[in-house]
Amino acid sequence: MASSRPRRTDPDARRPLGVHLREFRNRLILAVIGIAIGAVVGWFLYEPIFEALQRPILQAAEEQDALVTVNFAGLVTALDMQIKVAIFAGVVLAAPWWLYQLWAFVAPGLKKREKWYTVGFLGTSIPLFVGGLALAAWVYPRAVVILTGFTPEGGTNVLDAQMLMTFTMRLFLAFGVAFVFPVLMVFLTWAGIVRTRTWLKGWRWAVLIIFIAAAVLTPTPDVFTMLTMAFPMVGLYFAGIGVGWLRERKRPSLEDL
Template structure:
């Protein structure tokens, strides 16, 4: 079992602890995560009204621009309160993400070897800003995406959108962009464990560029062509950066494999001395 951080690895180099202590540490870290999420949710509760005004502004813009009915509908007595609670919890998860990510890291890392800890820490350090950057990019994309989707409404039609469905759409958009920005980290991680080769990723670059360009054209945060490039360039940069790192890692792995084979062949060609035979 992983060793608690306070114990130190010198006193217990194998990083072992009793099951009861392991469960107690897990419970304490869960409690810390829950407290951080609750504090973040309380902050989200106070931010709910200005945030909700920003979320529904694209719908209000459609109503003003096209002169038709477009509004958010609360279809129950308690639905507005439920929406406030869900939005506050979602904001709490985002705001407290550094805390609960650290608690996960602190719980796992004592049981890892030095090299594994360095790799895991590097992945954590890269994943958090990439995910937050993807969420921020989705926030910029949201107004244009809403206006584009509502633009398919036939003439004479109206858009009375259920608040719960709209919130679900916004959350999925934010998470989708956050996960999309994590894709390079996932690709490099699969390459590190030997599941995916850099050449395999490089072969799909044409399809990747096409999909990213289509996404940028549909979800660009502005009507001008520069807004599309603001979205396309980061995604393509991260993709090709991950591809380059995977290719370098493949070369390094091939060199180490060739070196081990050469050492094995050299050892096999060396004759066994008479003393070694006598000892055997």
């Protein structure tokens, strides 16, 4: 005889679209506030950050015995440069906060027993994001040397400050965000949205997409920078598959999608 007991449903699953949009707006506002606070700190860190960005350029000029320098080509360029550096520093310093807002937005869609995943994924995302930034810091001076090395003998390479900052921000943020992607993979697997075998079957397409993404995201045209991003991403992709597989072994009843 069928039980007359009412079926329990997650109240978050019945939330209307308007509630989700308001939640997204609130989380976005909180993330922006955190970045703004980080930018205030970054404003006072402008000089050491700019010196670190300029150091490889001065080193390239010394090694190549050529004029390689940063040029501030406008009246407000120096101020604009400092603002961009501050915002960039704010994004980096506030990474734990805006990553938390991302996972906090996703968490209501999980089952109650799965909401603790947010803590684990946040604890993994932050080191991976920092690891991506560290790899970008290793790539940046080498990319500067490679690219300025194409300057013909006797020529000069006057780098526009605005373009240099745009180049640097894209490089660092591309590496940082790319390294967080495997965490999203594991999240989708553990939540039962995508099976491990689905990731594994599509590994050829995944590798192709990773290399294309690395070519698009990296602001430099050299193969060295692209491969430096692509190879770790491929390794993290298969690592994500491995972590998801370990979870599925403990939960063999995971429904096929």
